[in-house]
Amino acid sequence: MLVASPYHLAQDPAEAALGKPYPPLGPLVTVAELRTRGVAASFYDATFATGPEAFADALAGHRPGRVALVSDPHAVPVKMCTLAQRNAALTMVRMAHDGGAEVLVAGPDATDHPEPYFAAGASVVVRGEHDTAVLEWATVGLPHGEVRRPNRTDLDALPDPDWSRVDLPAYASRWRRRHHRWELNLSTARGCPYRCNWCAKPTWGRTYHVASPERVAQTIAALRARHAPDGLWFTDDVFAVKPAWLTAFRGAVGADPLPFRCNTRADLVREGAYVRDLRAAGCRQVWMGAESGSDAVLAAMDKDQTRADIELAVQRLRAEGIAVGFFLQLGYPGETYADVMATLDLVRRLHPDEIGVSVSYPLPGTPFHARVKDQLHKANWATSMDNEVLFAGAYPQPFYDAVREVLRAESAWWTWRPSRGRAGLRRTAALPWHAARWPVERARMRWYGRG
Numbered sequence: 001m002l003v004a005s006p007y008h009l010a011q012d013p014a015e016a017a018l019g020k021p022y023p024p025l026g027p028l029v030t031v032a033e034l035r036t037r038g039v040a041a042s043f044y045d046a047t048f049a050t051g052p053e054a055f056a057d058a059l060a061g062h063r064p065g066r067v068a069l070v071s072d073p074h075a076v077p078v079k080m081c082t083l084a085q086r087n088a089a090l091t092m093v094r095m096a097h098d099g100g101a102e103v104l105v106a107g108p109d110a111t112d113h114p115e116p117y118f119a120a121g122a123s124v125v126v127r128g129e130h131d132t133a134v135l136e137w138a139t140v141g142l143p144h145g146e147v148r149r150p151n152r153t154d155l156d157a158l159p160d161p162d163w164s165r166v167d168l169p170a171y172a173s174r175w176r177r178r179h180h181r182w183e184l185n186l187s188t189a190r191g192c193p194y195r196c197n198w199c200a201k202p203t204w205g206r207t208y209h210v211a212s213p214e215r216v217a218q219t220i221a222a223l224r225a226r227h228a229p230d231g232l233w234f235t236d237d238v239f240a241v242k243p244a245w246l247t248a249f250r251g252a253v254g255a256d257p258l259p260f261r262c263n264t265r266a267d268l269v270r271e272g273a274y275v276r277d278l279r280a281a282g283c284r285q286v287w288m289g290a291e292s293g294s295d296a297v298l299a300a301m302d303k304d305q306t307r308a309d310i311e312l313a314v315q316r317l318r319a320e321g322i323a324v325g326f327f328l329q330l331g332y333p334g335e336t337y338a339d340v341m342a343t344l345d346l347v348r349r350l351h352p353d354e355i356g357v358s359v360s361y362p363l364p365g366t367p368f369h370a371r372v373k374d375q376l377h378k379a380n381w382a383t384s385m386d387n388e389v390l391f392a393g394a395y396p397q398p399f400y401d402a403v404r405e406v407l408r409a410e411s412a413w414w415t416w417r418p419s420r421g422r423a424g425l426r427r428t429a430a431l432p433w434h435a436a437r438w439p440v441e442r443a444r445m446r447w448y449g450r451g
Helices: 013-018 025-036 052-062 083-098 108-112 115-120 131-139 168-179 213-227 243-253 272-281 295-300 307-319 337-350 367-375 397-415 421-448
Strands: 002-005 042-045 066-070 102-106 124-126 145-147 183-186 189-191 208-210 231-234 260-264 283-291 323-330 354-359
Touching (some): 002 025, 002 083, 052 083, 066 131, 083 115, 102 108, 102 131, 213 243, 243 272, 272 283, 272 307, 307 337, 323 397, 354 397
Parallel strands (some): 231 260, 283 323, 323 354
Antiparallel strands (some): 189 208
16 A cells, blocks of 8 residues: 655645645544554655656656655645645545556545546545544545545554655755754644634634653654754644643643644733743744734634734743744734734734735635635635735735735844854845835835725
8 A cells, every 4th residue: 555645845835835745644544543453554755756757766666556646735735725735635646546557535525626626536535534434444445435534532542654665864964954953743743623613624714632651752752862853843733732732731841841833822821830831842833824903804814813912922032032923914904004914913913933924825614715705716825825816805915915014024124133054145135125115015016005
């Protein structure tokens, strides 16, 4: 049996330019579990392949009777369900089917859109969490068609990812060449209990299950001893939802924790004790879904946080020396020019260490998508962070492009620090470019937002 991860970095220019590739976490757990259950499972990682055509060599070498094409549900670029990645996956399905293999497909896009995968030759499409279904298919078989199995609740029972199945030195080389460090991805939890109405939850729904702090600490210790990454990225939608879990995790990792970055919510980091536990456990940067500087927009998103929460969170994190990243959205339905200016004001006042800016992206299964589906002129971006407005927005595309560039230009100035290597030289060389572009983009923003 061959398990394959269909994500191609070459089909994702924004992620490729970032220089921070991560191995496919979910599929590597699946391979580890299959092998512990006695299934002779091999693995194909498409991350560094130039295109799906390279899959032909893996098929020829393994000659599998079964192929499980499993997209990583932990990876944000995968959850965006872009056309380029879908087309690459469909090509791989056709190749495996034409080679005589039975094909199972699992992942966020297949959950939302099973039809094209069946049309390409898949016999089984798993909707939602894939682990139990893939194991069942490999051992006793599954009927053809769509299947869904209950989510796993005991995450301690899952094996660690089988890192030996991927070329970790290739990942480390790309990281260190660009950033002079190497970061690996790890998950402590599955799902998210919060109700943000733009957030797609095709795999786990609005559920939340977490591994024990002790088990996570054991995984980190083994990973550190064997592979020696410089840090970790916790892929959890929201890290350490429960303060008591975080306190126990702080104790479990000890006095010399491996540095990590994570996602969290502003309302979680309002409390000083929580932030102190984060720092002591190894946290060096927190990314928050700030989304907007307007309370009206945050309320419309069902974000269940306010601008005041964001401001207090940044204050708490900075007091403990934890860097802050903001995810920001533009163009949510009902957003006005004044709301956009409130977001600009928030960023200018708080000076986050990094920002990620996108236009609101409707995905199937969300209340946001249901609200705008009749206005959609296109269903998906071609590649991640295309930032194309897919529905009838309040302002034209050039307005959102200009706002994003103004934010990027200003952020480049206040976050610049002397740093070594090519990345530092690039950032320094970009400062004059940002300085020249800033007045132009600000004028465009005002022009296109005048209505």
